[in-house]
Amino acid sequence: MIESMLAGFEAAMTLTNMTFICAGVLLGIVFGVLPGIGSVTALAILVPITFYMSPLTAIAFLVGINKGGTSGGAVPAVLINAPGTPEAAATARDGYPLARAGKPEKAMKTALYSSVCGDTFSDIVLILMAAPFASVALLFGPAEFTSIILFSFTLIAALAARSLTKGIMSAALGVFFSTIGLDPVDSTDRMTFGFIELFDGISLAAIAIGTLALSSVLVQIFDLNKHGEVDAVPRDSAFKTDNRLSAGEFWGNWRTLLRSAMIGTGVGMLPGLGVSLAAFLGYGAAQRASKTPEKFGSGVIEGIQATEAANSAVVGANLIPTISLGIPGNVAAALLVGAFMIHGVVPGPLMMVEHAELVYSIFASMLMANVAHLVIGRIGIRIWSQILRVPQSVVLPIVVVLCIVGVYVQSSSMFDVGLMLAFAVLGYAMRRSGFSLVCLIIGFLLGPLFELSFRQTMLMYRSDLSILLTSPISLAFVALTLFFLWRFGFKKKR
Numbered sequence: 001m002i003e004s005m006l007a008g009f010e011a012a013m014t015l016t017n018m019t020f021i022c023a024g025v026l027l028g029i030v031f032g033v034l035p036g037i038g039s040v041t042a043l044a045i046l047v048p049i050t051f052y053m054s055p056l057t058a059i060a061f062l063v064g065i066n067k068g069g070t071s072g073g074a075v076p077a078v079l080i081n082a083p084g085t086p087e088a089a090a091t092a093r094d095g096y097p098l099a100r101a102g103k104p105e106k107a108m109k110t111a112l113y114s115s116v117c118g119d120t121f122s123d124i125v126l127i128l129m130a131a132p133f134a135s136v137a138l139l140f141g142p143a144e145f146t147s148i149i150l151f152s153f154t155l156i157a158a159l160a161a162r163s164l165t166k167g168i169m170s171a172a173l174g175v176f177f178s179t180i181g182l183d184p185v186d187s188t189d190r191m192t193f194g195f196i197e198l199f200d201g202i203s204l205a206a207i208a209i210g211t212l213a214l215s216s217v218l219v220q221i222f223d224l225n226k227h228g229e230v231d232a233v234p235r236d237s238a239f240k241t242d243n244r245l246s247a248g249e250f251w252g253n254w255r256t257l258l259r260s261a262m263i264g265t266g267v268g269m270l271p272g273l274g275v276s277l278a279a280f281l282g283y284g285a286a287q288r289a290s291k292t293p294e295k296f297g298s299g300v301i302e303g304i305q306a307t308e309a310a311n312s313a314v315v316g317a318n319l320i321p322t323i324s325l326g327i328p329g330n331v332a333a334a335l336l337v338g339a340f341m342i343h344g345v346v347p348g349p350l351m352m353v354e355h356a357e358l359v360y361s362i363f364a365s366m367l368m369a370n371v372a373h374l375v376i377g378r379i380g381i382r383i384w385s386q387i388l389r390v391p392q393s394v395v396l397p398i399v400v401v402l403c404i405v406g407v408y409v410q411s412s413s414m415f416d417v418g419l420m421l422a423f424a425v426l427g428y429a430m431r432r433s434g435f436s437l438v439c440l441i442i443g444f445l446l447g448p449l450f451e452l453s454f455r456q457t458m459l460m461y462r463s464d465l466s467i468l469l470t471s472p473i474s475l476a477f478v479a480l481t482l483f484f485l486w487r488f489g490f491k492k493k494r
Contacts, residue, residue, distance in 0.1 A: 008360025011056060012368065020057050021365060024064020025372045029380060031065070032072020039069020043335040047342070055343040055358060060365035062339055066332050067369050070275065070312050071115035071377060074304075078107045080399065081216050087311040089212055089438050090279040094296065094303030101299050105243035105381055110304045112377040113250060114257060116370055118309030121261035122268060122316030123366045129269075130323050130352065130359070142456035143467045147477035149450040154481045156280055156442050158488035163434065170436045174443020175450065177202055184452060197415040205407045207444055210420040211437050214403045215427025217396050224393065245301075253302045256286045260309035267310075268317025275314045276442055282310025316366060322347055323359060 011017075031042035042065050050058035073088035078095035091111060098107040140148075157167025180191045181201030192198040251257075260282035267278040286306035287296045296303050315332075322333045340347050345355055352359055407420045427437055461467045468474045 007357045008362075009364040011357065011361045012060070012364035017057055017060050017365060018368065018372075020053070020061040021064045021369050022372045022376065024061040025068040025369055025376050028065035028068025028070075029072040029075075029377060030068075032069040033075045039066050039072070039332060042069055043332055047335055047339050050339055051342055055340075055345055056361045056365070058339055058343060059336065059362050060369070062336055063362070063366055064369045064372065066336075067119060067312070067315055067366075067373050068376070070119075070315055071112060071308065071373070074111040074115070074308060075108060076213075076399075078111065078304075079104055080396075081220070087275040087279040087307075089276070089441075090283045090307040090311075091304055093283070093307075094298070094300050097297070097299035098301070098304070103243050103299075106245050106301070107299075107304060108381045109243075109245045109378075110250065110301045111308045112374070112381065113245070114260075114305040114308035115312040116374045116377075117257050118261040118264055118311070118313035119315055119373070120367070120370045121258075121309075122265045122313040123363070123370065125265050126316045126320055126323075126366070127363045130320055139473065141471075142453045142460060143471050144473045144477075145449065145453035146457050147468055147471075147474040147481070149446050149453065151477040151481045151484075152277055152446060153439075153443065154484045155284070156277065157436070157439050158284075158484050164485070164488045166434060167436045167439045170430070170439035171443035174440040174445075175447040176443075177207060177440075178444045178447025179451065184448070185455065195415070197413060201448075202419060202444075203407070203413075203416045204445070206416045206419040207423050208441055209403050209407055210423025211427035211430070211440060214400065214420060214424035215431055215437070217399050217403070218424060218428045219431055221396055224396070249301065250305075253305050256289070256302050256306050257309050259285055259289070260306045261313045264310035264313025265317040268314035269320050275311045276438070276445065278314045279307045279311040280438060280442075282306045323351055 027042060027046070028039050032039060043062055046065065047062065050061060053061065070087070074091045074095060077088040077092035078099050081092050081096040095107045095111060098104075153168065153171045157164055157171055178201070180198055182188070182199050183190055189199060263282045263285060264278040267281065283296075283303060283306045286302055287293045290296065290302065292300075318333045319336070322337060337347055345351065345358065403420065404417055407416050408414070430437055430440070457465070457467065468478055
């Protein structure tokens with residue numbers, strides 16, 4: 001093992017490998033900065049070109065894209081309140097108010113440093129737990145996943161929404177949208193209304209960009225028309241206010257960083273739960289642990305640290321089930337599995353034996369990508385902050401164009417562009433009426449896995465759902481679900 005590890009690290013520290021790592025991180029940040037495009041789109045576009053690279057260089061390049069894209073989404077979330085990725089919506093809660101207070105660079109520094117910390121923590125856990133994780137993950141069956149997802153819906157509704165009822169309704173609406181398309185069991189079409197474009201379901205890009213990014217633009221446009229440039233970020237002060245982030249100020253919240261990194265790692269280790277869930281779990285945990293929870297949402301750096309450390313920690317952790325079991329933890333990991341297959345490497349338990357040197361080379365590349373991420377991201381902060389010098393009346397139309405391009409690039413379909421516009425209107429209405437867009441997106445993302453797990457449970461146990469209460473793991477999550485319903489629903493009403 002030690003010999004394979006040393007050989008892997010030596011193979012990773014070549015000039016070619018380092019060059020492609022840096023290129024991947026840079027491209028990931030750029031794609032993440034563009035609202036709605038993100039690392040997943042970048043990976044989907046660039047995976048085919050890695051066919052001409054060596055397996056190590058290809059995976060290192062794609063891992064760099066994934067790392068850079070995850071934190072890059074925080075930039076538009078901080079500067080213009082238009083999250084580049086769904087998980088960055090949590091970052092916008094405190095990042096955007098801090099930018100409005102004249103400290104955009106401070107907000108982006110906090111997001112970058114927190115992202116690197118969370119990412120590095122999960123990479124170390126990946127190196128230590130890739131092999132033994134297989135035995136633990138095999139304990140989770142359909143019943144366990146059903147309970148976990150129900151708990152996730154309840155927790156997100158409790159933490160991300162002002163009203164538990166509205167949060168659950170939003171999540172249920174997201175699950176409903178996820179059922180549109182072909183039935184995963186018998187392949188019959190459901191609620192497609194004869195549109196062939198809906199057979200594969202609603203595009204994630206269309207619903208995410210429409211509800212999160214474009215609806216935010218609509219709100220700002222209407223406010224701009226009503227109040228003028230008053231609602232814009234105070235650009236002049238942005239370059240006169242102290243934007244320094246001291247070591248004491250950052251590391252003073254080390255408990256938040258560690259807690260969020262552990263949450264993100266835990267979420268990433270369980271296939272299918274996703275980055276967005278980790279971001280809001282981290283944010284909620286930090287808010288509950290804070291002595292001044294009422295300040296969250298007003299521009300506290302602790303809120304930014306909590307979300308960015310958590311969502312970036314998923315990047316490394318989601319490769320644990322990918323490498324150990326061949327089960328991708330999320331969409332990005334699924335694309336990485338495709339890259340592995342292109343190069344004749346089959347992820348799974350035997351990968352650690354048959355391709356040990358490659359695996360440890362990938363681990364080393366991930367650690368070096370964190371260094372590249374820190375350097376490249378820090379250089380780019382000053383560049384991104386210049387966006388604040390551009391008037392809102394100029395920035396917002398550009399964001400609209402980028403949103404349209406982001407959807408069209410992924411699917412090459414004007415139908416998806418139309419869906420995005422429809423979801424933008426829905427998102428605008430939900431924002432104005434107090435319904436949670438985050439719960440909607442989480443429901444949409446987890447909907448397919450929830451449906452599959454629930455139907456498998458029904459088939460395996462002949463519609464006897466008592467298994468949810470007899471399985472120890474499932475029972476634990478059912479109990480947690482009931483606790484949060486009581487804590488944030490019934491008790492809060494009293």
